[in-house]
Amino acid sequence: MWLSRSPRTFRTLVHLRPFSQAAAAAVAPWDPTEAPLEYLEGFPRPDPKYNETILAIPRSSSGKNIAAKERKVGRVPSIVFEQANGQEGGNKRLISVQAKQIRKLVDHLGRSFFLSRLFELEVRSELGAGDIIEKVRVLPRKLHLHSGTDAPLNVTFIRAPSSALLKIDVPLVFRGEDASPGLRKARGLL
DSSP states (O other): OOOOOTTTTTHHHHHOOOSSSSHHHHSOOOOOOOOOOOTTTTTTOOTTTTTTTTEEOSSOOSSSHHHHHHTTTTEEEEEEEEEESSSOOOOOEEEEEHHHHHHHHHHHHHHHHHHTEEEEEESSSTTTOOOOOEEEEEEEEEEEEOOTTOOOEEEEEEEHHHHHOOOOOOOOOOOOOOOOHHHHHHSSSO
């Protein structure tokens, strides 16, 4: 007689009967405090010179004239979307960030690494020494650069709860391209 398995069988087996220490270790949750982070050569590393906290001030209005005035004084008009589930809906808040700081981060990290990294965003009453209104973790979603000067025109940030699932573009870096005979013959990746 053939017995069909219920969908819960695998879950039950995993929790009740690990077959070896290796299987038990695979089932056990990973603790990030056990192993220190190792950074690979050629990839951007956290650097105290490039502050990971983006300073911002709130804006009250939007439009192309307001954005032009913001850029003229050295700020980039930005928006923070607050999404409850990470995908849709939510509130938007208008802010301005320092153009110099965004340009420095993009130059150091590269555009793709900038758009896939979490940053602390400090919203202050004034950029210089104002009191902190709010401090949140945000993910840059879009970055528009000037086509001629590569100056940042605007940045869109997303703020979502830590339990939300977000779709982001992860930068891929291929190592050893110059040593591979197949890549040399094909003159690049296929």
